[in-house]
Structure formats: C-alpha cells, structure tokens
Amino acid sequence: MIAEEVSRVVEKHADRRGALISVLEEVQQKYGYLSPEALQAVAEKSRRSLVDVYSVATFYRAFTLTPRGKHHLCACVGTACHVRGAPNVVQELKTQLQVEPGETTPDREFTFETVNCLGACALGPMVTVDGRYNSNVSTAKVRRILDKARMGTQGEEPASDERNFPITVSCPKCHQSLMDASTPIDGHPSIHLETPMNGSRGWVRLSSLYGSHNCKSQAEIPLDSIAPLHCTHCSEELHGAGLCPECGSPMAVMLIEDAGILQLCTRRGCNGHALDLNEPEIAGRPSTRTAG
Amino acid sequence: MITLKINGLNVTVEEGTTVLEAAKFLGFPIPTLCHMEGLSPYGACRLCVVEIGESPKSRLVSSCTYPAEAGLIVRTSSARVVKARKMVIELLLGTCPQSKVIQDLASEHGVRQQRFRQEHEDCILCGLCVRMCSEQMMAHAIGFRGRGEHRSLGTPFDVKSEVCRLCGGCIYVCPACQLRCTYNQPEKAICGGCGNLEPPCVEKPQFDDMMCYMTPCVACEIKKD
Numbered sequence: 001m002i003a004e005e006v007s008r009v010v011e012k013h014a015d016r017r018g019a020l021i022s023v024l025e026e027v028q029q030k031y032g033y034l035s036p037e038a039l040q041a042v043a044e045k046s047r048r049s050l051v052d053v054y055s056v057a058t059f060y061r062a063f064t065l066t067p068r069g070k071h072h073l074c075a076c077v078g079t080a081c082h083v084r085g086a087p088n089v090v091q092e093l094k095t096q097l098q099v100e101p102g103e104t105t106p107d108r109e110f111t112f113e114t115v116n117c118l119g120a121c122a123l124g125p126m127v128t129v130d131g132r133y134n135s136n137v138s139t140a141k142v143r144r145i146l147d148k149a150r151m152g153t154q155g156e157e158p159a160s161d162e163r164n165f166p167i168t169v170s171c172p173k174c175h176q177s178l179m180d181a182s183t184p185i186d187g188h189p190s191i192h193l194e195t196p197m198n199g200s201r202g203w204v205r206l207s208s209l210y211g212s213h214n215c216k217s218q219a220e221i222p223l224d225s226i227a228p229l230h231c232t233h234c235s236e237e238l239h240g241a242g243l244c245p246e247c248g249s250p251m252a253v254m255l256i257e258d259a260g261i262l263q264l265c266t267r268r269g270c271n272g273h274a275l276d277l278n279e280p281e282i283a284g285r286p287s288t289r290t291a292g
Numbered sequence: 293m294i295t296l297k298i299n300g301l302n303v304t305v306e307e308g309t310t311v312l313e314a315a316k317f318l319g320f321p322i323p324t325l326c327h328m329e330g331l332s333p334y335g336a337c338r339l340c341v342v343e344i345g346e347s348p349k350s351r352l353v354s355s356c357t358y359p360a361e362a363g364l365i366v367r368t369s370s371a372r373v374v375k376a377r378k379m380v381i382e383l384l385l386g387t388c389p390q391s392k393v394i395q396d397l398a399s400e401h402g403v404r405q406q407r408f409r410q411e412h413e414d415c416i417l418c419g420l421c422v423r424m425c426s427e428q429m430m431a432h433a434i435g436f437r438g439r440g441e442h443r444s445l446g447t448p449f450d451v452k453s454e455v456c457r458l459c460g461g462c463i464y465v466c467p468a469c470q471l472r473c474t475y476n477q478p479e480k481a482i483c484g485g486c487g488n489l490e491p492p493c494v495e496k497p498q499f500d501d502m503m504c505y506m507t508p509c510v511a512c513e514i515k516k517d
Binding site: 036039049050051052054055058059 | 422426432433434435436437438439447448449455
C-alpha cells in the first residue's frame, strides 16, 4: 500500500536528480508524517540507501518522523513576540494542552510547536493554527483559539467563518458549469444537481462554500440514505473514484475550476469529502484534504 | 598540468589534485584527521587549514578539499595557520578529551592547555566511518542524523542495520572511539607523555561481538568500566 503510493511519487520525480526532498514532502503530505515503512519504501524505490534518506528526513524541520495531530499549533517565540508576552502564551498553551513544545496531545488533536519567527513581528505574539495566523494573542485568547480549532468548521455560521471559501464547480463529463446563481445558499451561488427521488429526478442544491455542509433539496432525503448525484445538463451520474474516507459510501465527483477535483460523500448526513488540488502551492493548502 | 607555489616552492601537479596532495608531494607536513586515502575528501575537522593568496587578501581554506589552481600561493605553516590549527585542536580536545589520536595531535602541536569545557563525547562528527561504510564497504549502514547540536551518527532509527556486515571498518577508522586514553583523571588528561597505543577494547574477551553503533558499542563498554 505505502510502497505503491511511494513508487508513484518517486516515479513522478524520476527525471530530476536530487528530488529526494520533493519526494519526502509529497509522502509526508500524503500520510501526515514519515513512517519507517515510508522511508524504507522511498529508499528502495529511489535506489538510495536508507541512511541517506533518513539523514535528509531528520535534517530538515519540515519533516516529522512521528505522527502529527489533526491540528498544527505553532507559537512564535521570536524576539518581538517574546517582549510582547509570548512566554506567557506558550505557558498557557502548555497547561491547556498538557504537552511540551514539539509534542502531540494524546488524543492526536494538536501538535504544539514553537518557532523563532513567523515574520509578523508587529502583530505579536503570534500563534498559527493549521497555517492560519492569530495575532496579538493573549493568555485569555488561548482557549478561544483552541476551541475554534477543535470545532473545525462545525458549530459556526458557515458564511461568517473566514476559513471557508467559495468554489466554482463543473461537471466532469460535459464540463458545463453546475453553479446556480438564482438560488444562493450561504450568500453564494449554489451547486445545482439532480438525484433520483420517488421514481423521478429531483433537484439538490449544495452550498458552494468549502466548509459548509448546507444543502437544499426538492424533497427531504432521508438521513443515511445514498443519493447518487447527477449532472443537470448531461444527466450523467457524477460517479467518483474511491469511497468516502469517513463512512465508505460511494463518492460523487466534480471539477473545481482551474484547481482540481472535489469528491463528496453521497450519503446524506455524512460530511466526508476529499479535495485534490492540481497546484498545492497556489492553493496554499495540502493537496489532499479529508475532513469530517 | 598546473603549477602552484607552496611555501615558496613551485610544484607542478595534475589538474584535480588537492592542495593537500600537492603539499604532501613536496614533503610539507599538514596534519589531518578526517582525511584518509581512499575516502572522498570531506573537510570536517579543519585541521588541514592552509593560507592561500597574498595578504591582506589571504584566507584560510581546508587543503584536503581545495583543488590546486594555477598560480596559487599556499603557506602551510604561517603564524595564522598555526594559530588556527591550535585552536581547532583545542576545540577537538574539548569535544573528545579521551581520544588518543586527538591527544597525540595536541602534544605534537604543543597544545598544553584546554580552555573549553570538556564534553567527553564519543564522536567528533568527522564522518570517517560514514565514508568508510559507504565508499569502501559499500554498505551504507551508518550515517549522520539530525543537525546542529543534535547531529549524531548511527543507523537509521537506531536499530540494528540489515545492511551492516559487522566488518568493523567504522571502528578501524574512528579517531575518537578506538584509541582511548585510560588516564584516571580525565580533566588532566592532556599530558602527551602516554605511550599507550593499544586500543583498550581489544583485550576484552567479548570484542569479537562488538560493533560501533551496534549493541554493544565499544565506546559505551569502556565508559562503563
């Protein structure tokens, strides 16, 4: 399993000498960390010695050999943040999370690290959560930051959460836009689809806000039932590859404009989805993202 | 062929020759620690520093990694070089005061004091064993891990390596872990008068099974005593 995935990554970079760092980055992105098996597979597939791969993996801070938590918490302890009170913030984070910097909480929820500068000294003390910056953090703000990260995108009004962003999708079969501006959900054009309902086709409209799970349908779709999604233009089923990472139901697939592929779980009530972006650098977030 | 000037003498060498080899050809002694014939130059110990160029633009380079250039002016034992070399030895002594090889170097170069805190490390990170393992033994069993002050030597994940053939090459080349001064007062160990050239571990009956970076490690066994 790991070996196949790794060999695919290694092959992708086969034309470039010295692509080891890129390979390791991609493997880490896939699994969240570099396991001994993954490093062994990288060494075998790229015909390097395990020692060389291990040297590189332990040299760079970007690589981790231990599993990370769901959320990555990073407190700045640079000079500017230090004089603005970073030690207190770090102390507060330590007491609340019950871990030392560099460790992961036992529930695998948070990985807590300190860095020496995040490049936003005027806004210190800084704490980043999953790459998102929180400025002027005080000890009083720490709990709110942790709670917000723990909650993920749930429990908040999706439209008001600045972490959510609208996407524009099209049918992978006929490449026509699935967006419907006439019926907005969360203040953005909705995604207009069809699903079989009582022997005929009924419409389903999904929020186009990534992170929002709001949807409307012609008739109520019972919870836990599978609703295959069809394109409104070509009527083809948007049959996705693979199964939902959360519940194992079939996935529906859509193309995100100039960005990649979005897969949604078709089971009503399951929020499982996967995002495959073509250019992770542009999007600034991991190329594969699964979330509940 | 390239002609360069070492300590005022012209020498003609082939292209690709290092300054160290050229100086050796002329018979000028340059102390080395991490250099070994048959292994690629590494430039880790900085013992082989020489001064190149004319003052005030002269600079110190490691001769084992510096390729000979046409018209290069090299001084192998100028005051600046000697001062730098003594400092290097003193620092190495601070890291590994119990190493016989480093102590011999110290006494040879008149280093009689040691101003730094003694660390009693097992390793000076010269990389000889790594190169021995990969270049001569073709095993690639040991290597560097981590960086900065956490840099260490060993097998990946600190488990017994599958590719290690227990050849002992790493111990053979190691300047820190094989020849150890067994002087009983390590703080005063830089005497230079010790004639102990026997590796203390070979007398151990269990030496046959011993392996650097493996269990049990020779260095650790000695430390225990």
